Amino acid sequence: MTADLHALTEALKAAWRRSDQLFTLLPQAALHERPIGQRHPFLFYLGHLPAFAWNQLGRGVLGRPPLDPRLDRLFERGIDPPDPCAAPALTAWPSLTAVLDYRDAARAAVQGQLPELLRALHDRPDDPLIQRARVLHLVLEHELMHHETLLYMFAQREGEPLARPPEIPAPEGGDGRRAEVHEIPAGPIYLGAEWHETEFGWDNEFSRHRVDLPAFRLDTLPVRNRDWLDFYRRRSAPPQLFPRSWSRAPAGLHVRTVFGLHPFELAAGWPVQVSGAQARIYAEAHGARLPTEAELHRAALTAPDQRSRPAEPPRSSACDLRRFFPAPVGHDPASASAWGAEELLGNGWEWTSTLFAPYPGFTPWARTYPGYSADFYDGDHDVVVGASWATDIRLLRPSFRNWYRRDYPYPFTSFRLVHSTS
Ligand SMILES: [Fe+2]
Known part of the structure; x- marks a missing residue:
């Protein structure tokens, strides 16, 4: 199980790197854009992914206190089913620096709790979230699913398009084949x-x-x-x-x-x-x-x-x-x-x-x-x-x-x- 936990942790770190790469595609000025009315602005997701990880592992499973009571709660959950009224006014969002600080603190806190999760695997083997380190899978897959959500939100932006980095291949055109x-x-x-x-x-x-x-x-x-x-x-x-x-x-x-x-x-x-x-x-x-x-x-x-x-x-x-x-x-x-x-x-x-x-x-x-x-x-x-x-x-x-x-x-x-x- 230690080896599994190590592999899961590495997969989570790789997902964090990809989250950062995806957010880097977005100009800073676009972070308050909200291209899909039923969803929050992009800035929310910058805070949501680490908040979810901490709320699940640190607070939910290991019973730790809040990291930041206000931000833990603000970034707790996205909107779907739609509830546009739940979105704070633009001015109510924390600054980018505050969100990035929170993200880094939450990621560090999650990593800091891994020895505790390892102990819990022995002490609380009947907890389904702890068995097989399922809570880490849950956090990891949540992050990966949000990558796709972010990308389809990017595609709905208006105005200045995102620049395609040279390492991303150009699209392939063509008429395609008709189905049989x-x-x-x-x-x-x-x-x-x-x-x-x-x-x-x-x-x-x-x-x-x-x-x-x-x-x-x-x-x-x-x-x-x-x-x-x-x-x-x-x-x-x-x-x-x-x-x-x-x-x-x-x-x-x-x-x-x-x-x-x-x-x-x-x-x-x-x-x-x-x-x-x-x-x-x-x-x-x-x-x-x-x-x-x-x-x-x-x-x-x-x-x-x-x-x-x-x-x-x-x-x-x-x-x-x-x-x-x-x-x-x-x-x-x-x-x-x-x-x-x-x-x-x-x-x-x-x-x-x-x-x-x-x-x-x-x-x-x-x-x-x-x-x-x-x-x-x-x-x-x-x-x-x-x-x-x-x-x-x-x-x-x-x-x-x-x-x-x-x-x-x-x-x-x-x-x-x-x-x-x-
Ligand atoms: Fe989410």
Whole structure:
């Protein structure tokens, strides 16, 4: 366990370095920008990540006193479900220096508590947050998930674009490939994880259960920007179908990226980034529907000659911030699953028709974060499956679940269609 703790600590430090690199992309003057109304300004997240780490490990699990009572509380939690009234006025935020000092103090305090966590592993072995150092996993994965959140917030900025550092490759353009339809026969898929077999899982990942699916016909690839543009024009360009990932400014149609607007022609072959509600309209208009969570997992993780069983996490070189843009659909035929479904990881999360709801046996096991999932079992959130280029590889285990509000258009989310079998 000492070795595991060491590896986890190193992974956490690497995540902190990446947090710092991402914030460095942002000019200081932009820290008070709030490009998504339902979320706080960027400055909040600079304080939120260390506050969360300290509040979970130091205060929540090890019972330490507050580091800074005001800042521990101010930076405790982001906003979703939306509550714009909860955001302090711009003048109420601490100075950048104060936030950076707090960040450094919190990180140092977290590291300073690791010997205590090691002792607790022996003294409190029945505490699920201490067993397997789960609290450290929780803090680490929270930080990694916020990297993706920050990046999709960057993409929604207006005004002066962020400069792309030379080490980040330029985007790949192209028309992409059109999807084919492949039939996946009736069969089972196991969703979720078993508590004792898993090093770490969020509360929503438990427990493992079998779902028997009828046959379904799935597109091999997601819908592209150019496909959406055809659809949008055929429907006479209604405002509700204009993706939030597009922009009409300054001259003609553009697509938003972390590093500013790019001409539509460059991004025509990328998966279209839309909300779940928009994706449903597109599917219905094509006589199709969105896949379920179980169907996408069956497409990704089973094979014609295998019994369905939880598989090793599929790996994708497309994830993990190795690039900062989507790629043209069909760019990676080697990513095809045994059923021929390509790019199930790395070119965008994919909307499903599955309401985010607890698996059988759900328990909010993390007493320091009981609302992680339960706050979102509200009928407004749908499961998304897969990963985007901004998703850390650590989150690619098959049981990991992600979800967004159905009408939330900002994250790196696309979709593919399921067609009628009749
Ligand atoms: Fe958070």
